[in-house]
Amino acid sequence: MPWRRPSRRSTEAPLQAPGVVFPADFARRLEALDLRLIGARERCEGAGSAAFLGVGEEFVGYRPYRPGEDLRRLDWNLLARLDRPFVRVMRREAAQHWAVLLDASASMGVGPPGKLQRAAEVVAGICRVGLSAGAEVLVLASDPDTARRTASLRVRTKRDLARLLSFLCALRAGGASGSRQLAEAARAHTQVGRLFLCGDLFDVEPEELSGLARRGRELVWIQILAPLEWDPARALPGGEAVEWVDPESGERRTTALGQPALEAYARALEGRLAAWHQSTARHGIAFHSWSSARSFEDIVRAAFRA
Amino acid sequence: MDALFASLTSWARPLGLLAFALPLVLALRARLRRRPLARASGTLRLWSELAGEVEARSRARRKIPAHLLLKILALAAGALALAGPRPAGQPERALWRVLVDASPSMFLPRPVHPDAGQPPTRLAHALELARPFLEQRRAAGDTILWTRHAPAGEESVVSDSIPKSWLSAPRASWPEPVWSAADRPGTLWITDKRRQPERAGLAVSGGAAVPGPIGVQGTTRFDWDGQRILALAGQAPARELFVSGGTALALDERGGEGEIRLRSFLELWAAERGISLGSERNARTVLEVSLPPSTALSTARSAGQSLELAFGRDAWWARALVDPRALAPGVGVWLEARDSGGRVPLVRAARGRVELAFERLLELRGDAAFAVSWAKLLDGESLSAPGLVAVEERAACGPAHFAAPQAPSSSPAGTSNSSLDAWLAGLAALLYTLGLGLGRRATAV
Numbered sequence: 001m002p003w004r005r006p007s008r009r010s011t012e013a014p015l016q017a018p019g020v021v022f023p024a025d026f027a028r029r030l031e032a033l034d035l036r037l038i039g040a041r042e043r044c045e046g047a048g049s050a051a052f053l054g055v056g057e058e059f060v061g062y063r064p065y066r067p068g069e070d071l072r073r074l075d076w077n078l079l080a081r082l083d084r085p086f087v088r089v090m091r092r093e094a095a096q097h098w099a100v101l102l103d104a105s106a107s108m109g110v111g112p113p114g115k116l117q118r119a120a121e122v123v124a125g126i127c128r129v130g131l132s133a134g135a136e137v138l139v140l141a142s143d144p145d146t147a148r149r150t151a152s153l154r155v156r157t158k159r160d161l162a163r164l165l166s167f168l169c170a171l172r173a174g175g176a177s178g179s180r181q182l183a184e185a186a187r188a189h190t191q192v193g194r195l196f197l198c199g200d201l202f203d204v205e206p207e208e209l210s211g212l213a214r215r216g217r218e219l220v221w222i223q224i225l226a227p228l229e230w231d232p233a234r235a236l237p238g239g240e241a242v243e244w245v246d247p248e249s250g251e252r253r254t255t256a257l258g259q260p261a262l263e264a265y266a267r268a269l270e271g272r273l274a275a276w277h278q279s280t281a282r283h284g285i286a287f288h289s290w291s292s293a294r295s296f297e298d299i300v301r302a303a304f305r306a
Numbered sequence: 307m308d309a310l311f312a313s314l315t316s317w318a319r320p321l322g323l324l325a326f327a328l329p330l331v332l333a334l335r336a337r338l339r340r341r342p343l344a345r346a347s348g349t350l351r352l353w354s355e356l357a358g359e360v361e362a363r364s365r366a367r368r369k370i371p372a373h374l375l376l377k378i379l380a381l382a383a384g385a386l387a388l389a390g391p392r393p394a395g396q397p398e399r400a401l402w403r404v405l406v407d408a409s410p411s412m413f414l415p416r417p418v419h420p421d422a423g424q425p426p427t428r429l430a431h432a433l434e435l436a437r438p439f440l441e442q443r444r445a446a447g448d449t450i451l452w453t454r455h456a457p458a459g460e461e462s463v464v465s466d467s468i469p470k471s472w473l474s475a476p477r478a479s480w481p482e483p484v485w486s487a488a489d490r491p492g493t494l495w496i497t498d499k500r501r502q503p504e505r506a507g508l509a510v511s512g513g514a515a516v517p518g519p520i521g522v523q524g525t526t527r528f529d530w531d532g533q534r535i536l537a538l539a540g541q542a543p544a545r546e547l548f549v550s551g552g553t554a555l556a557l558d559e560r561g562g563e564g565e566i567r568l569r570s571f572l573e574l575w576a577a578e579r580g581i582s583l584g585s586e587r588n589a590r591t592v593l594e595v596s597l598p599p600s601t602a603l604s605t606a607r608s609a610g611q612s613l614e615l616a617f618g619r620d621a622w623w624a625r626a627l628v629d630p631r632a633l634a635p636g637v638g639v640w641l642e643a644r645d646s647g648g649r650v651p652l653v654r655a656a657r658g659r660v661e662l663a664f665e666r667l668l669e670l671r672g673d674a675a676f677a678v679s680w681a682k683l684l685d686g687e688s689l690s691a692p693g694l695v696a697v698e699e700r701a702a703c704g705p706a707h708f709a710a711p712q713a714p715s716s717s718p719a720g721t722s723n724s725s726l727d728a729w730l731a732g733l734a735a736l737l738y739t740l741g742l743g744l745g746r747r748a749t750a751v
Contacts, residue, residue, distance in 0.1 A: 014346070015346050016346070107346075107347075107348030108348070109346070110346050110347055110348050115348070200348045200349075202348045202349055202351065203348075225348070225349070226347075226348075228345065228347065229347055229348060229349045236345075241342035241343070242342055242343050242344075242345050243342045243343065243344045243345070244345060244346075244347045244350050244353050245344055245345065245346050245347070245350070246346075246347070246348070246350040246351075247346045247348070248348075249350075251350055251354075253350060253353050253354050254342055255353055255356070261356060264356045265352055265353065265356060268352045268355055268356065269349065269352055272352065
């Protein structure tokens with residue numbers, strides 16, 4: 001991703017990565033990720049894991065008995081008929097409707113690598129996995145240019161992935177309070193069995209999102225921060241004075257990046273993340289925090305606990 | 307820094323000190339008030355919550371970033387390298403190389419005045435032309451390096467004047483130097499023919515044609531009179547072959563059945579060429595052949611050290627008792643054999659001298675080829691008869707001429723000075739590269 005040298009003379013702090021550009025091999029990587037997660041899902045079949053498909057069980061078929069397996073899983077009727085041992089394969093019932101919320105507010109244009117870029121890749125990965133699991137996925141993105149301040153797209157089959165990528169490429173970081181707007185818009189979709197939220201989550205408090213919880217609904221919050229937000233000590237040289245600019249509110253703060261300031265920031269960030277972990281754990285919500293420097297594959301795998 | 311400058315009495319390129327202005331300007335500019343770098347961040351609220359925020363504007367004025375500091379130091383080192391500091395007590399001294407042409411034409415007479423007694427040689431005349439220039443250089447404290455290209459390699463002597471032995475013609479005819487390789491600043495060519503160097507200087511003797519003997523064949527001498535070549539029967543200069551070592555026998559005496567004594571062959575070759583046998587090495591000797599001493603082989607044999615080896619070349623083959631320690635391995639080996647211990651040199655040849663590790667052949671196949679092969683060796687290594695100079699060397703070579711060379715780039719002791727400049731330049735490059743890397747890391751986020 002090309003980077004622009006920040007201007008020392010201008011009062012503006014331009015966003016480093018406001019848009020989304022998928023690399024040429026992104027489709028191949030999506031497919032590879034999906035295959036890997038399919039393999040992991042098959043390993044979990046019948047083993048009690050709710051990672052991929054939500055709650056509930058469904059009989060999906062038979063497979064040959066493997067030596068050492070629990071004999072209680074044998075289908076004795078089939079054994080009597082065919083004189084060969086088979087076991088019943090159960091699949092946990094897929095949540096048929098998923099929703100993925102993508103925060104595209106101005107702060108998501110911070111990078112590089114751009115938070116919006118990485119979040120868009122994660123959204124595409126989640127949609128691909130959902131489609132493979134037989135789910136219909138609704139994608140909601142914050143959009144300050146629309147009346148409802150959100151843009152949406154529904155994907156039902158793998159043929160809709162091209163439209164999804166085009167939809168994501170058209171996004172541009174802008175506006176404010178994207179997470180709040182998305183939470184507001186998501187409340188109307190009551191049939192969603194699995195809800196993902198991707199953003200930097202600095203424009204909202206965990207309690208503000210707890211209203212999205214429903215009985216039988218799984219919630220996954222994925223926080224993505226840019227390297228200079230995740231670890232400014234490594235991203236910026238020490239001793240330099242930096243004027244931080246909030247791209248949503250325009251607020252400014254000047255700080256000298258001395259060792260005490262950097263350590264204090266690290267403690268403050270750690271405290272905030274700990275607060276999110278505690279709050280989401282109380283409500284049974286999965287929470288993951290990542291640097292945008294990580295690959296989308298790592299983030300999606302963690303979201304499905306693969 | 308002041309102490310450093312005080313200890314230096316000279317600079318090779320004083321104007322290079324002006325380059326110090328650049329790092330000074332950069333340092334001053336860096337110390338001025340700078341606007342802090344503006345960066346967008348979604349975690350501003352965390353920074354706002356931090357206690358002990360420091361007013362950054364005042365710090366921006368005082369602190370120079372590390373990458374900029376490295377670049378400033380690099381420019382300072384570069385300015386030093388450009389100025390070329392020279393330690394005190396070591397005046398700038400130059401090394402002047404005088405390349406002397408030692409080909410036969412240089413030792414031909416070149417009269418300076420018609421009524422002069424013993425006319426000097428072309429070499430002496432060229433040296434006379436170069437004398438004022440070289441005296442001036444010596445007076446300035448410069449070093450003069452005299453060089454000539456011998457067949458065995460370059461000979462060099464540091465001296466105020468040409469070595470006296472160089473004023474006489476070498477016994478073997480030396481070729482002219484490879485002039486193109488010596489066309490460098492600080493080099494003066496001493497020669498008799500005008501050339502067109504780009505950087506080297508010239509001291510050309512010039513000279514009229516010098517008729518005289520140009521060759522011999524048998525007992526006939528060939529002279530050039532300036533226009534024609536004249537054959538003078540029976541007037542070839544006396545030439546001698548000196549054979550040392552070995553066993554002195556009559557010409558047709560053979561040792562054992564089928565044995566061939568090398569001495570016999572050598573004497574036949576010499577007789578064919580009109581060369582007489584000498585009892586010692588002297589001015590008439592055109593070739594010396596060294597055979598192993600007569601007792602050496604028998605001593606080696608009784609001690610179990612002599613070898614019977616088979617060898618050959620040029621379509622002949624022979625067997626002989628060889629003293630393996632007679633010749634050391636090295637350059638100039640014309641014939642060698644192999645045994646279990648490796649290669650054994652059998653014949654070493656150089657202009658005017660051939661050394662052998664065997665005295666007689668126990669068996670020989672290819673008599674005619676042997677004769678042709680050895681005759682070629684002996685003819686090739688024989689020196690010219692005294693006084694013989696090839697016709698092209700005797701030809702006229704135009705008027706005298708002198709042109710001073712371009713000044714050399716550094717002094718002999720200044721090899722250390724030029725290396726100091728190089729070290730400073732290398733340090734500047736290293737510091738700048740480090741600064742560049744740090745600077746990119748600072749902004750490539």
